[in-house]
Amino acid sequence: MEKDKDLEACFAAARTLAPMPDRALLDRIAAEGRALQPLPRPASEAKHAPAAQRGSGPWRAIFGTLGGWPALGGLMTAGLAGLWLGLSDTGGVSGYVYDNSGEGWLYGPADIVSLTVAEEGV
């Protein structure tokens, strides 16, 4: 127990007289830190940084390459417009495939395929 008390007193003395770096060293370290520091970000960029950093990985990279949400909106609009044009030409999927009571078949690519099949008797 006596030894423990003595040891604790030595620990306390060593804590009180802890070695401290001199001012010149701290100045050198801080200067080095400034030299290696990234450049300040503009305020607007810093404000939006958390949103910009959300998510990562290959899908986000592909998404970014395509142009993000605005480009994807354009792609979706174009796709839907094409689908509408295709379906509206014959009045719908069922008429396009099965309606053979009309005068002609030259309505679209599917009709050409059907005609070819009929002529060749396959």
Add this chain to the structure above:
Amino acid sequence: MGSLEDISAPAGTRAGASDEDLLRLYGAGDPAAARGLTERLAPLAYRIGMRMLGDAAEAEDIAQEAMLRLWRAAPGWQSGGAKVSTWLYRVASNLATDRLRRRRTAPLDDAPEVADDRPGALAELVEADRAAALNAALLRLPERQRQAVVLRHLEGLGNPEIAEIMEIGVEAVESLTARGRRALAAALAGRREELGYEEG
């Protein structure tokens, strides 16, 4: 942890900001953050260097190298990982251990002595002698015991944090500190009178 907005005052006035906050500010280019981090963390690395190696020049090298690694790690710092201070303790301890292993000599007779001739400074001298005796005895411990004792009894860290720094289990930390304490007590036992302890 504060956001960038709520700690936007100059770093020198951010007494309540955590080390992690300061590091994020440093990464964002805050001009005062480097100074704030240096004032807080460089002394920590320097103390580890001094207590592990007993040499001021080497301790300065360790403080500078550890802080250099911090500057480089700052831009990609992950706040979900270790505390900044824990990380720096680990870096400084590893740097000191590397130097010890390169030395491979135990400076038994080269322990620093404290000389203070100021008149009327008896109490301070006793205190200084005790600190010097402890530091000298520390330098004679095996490096892992020394590291554990320094972190536990001089830096005041808890065993779980020491375990994280030394990358060992908590039980191993307890074992190292217990063995280190016993060795230190034995080393200092012969100097009781010299260190101002009453015989009894």
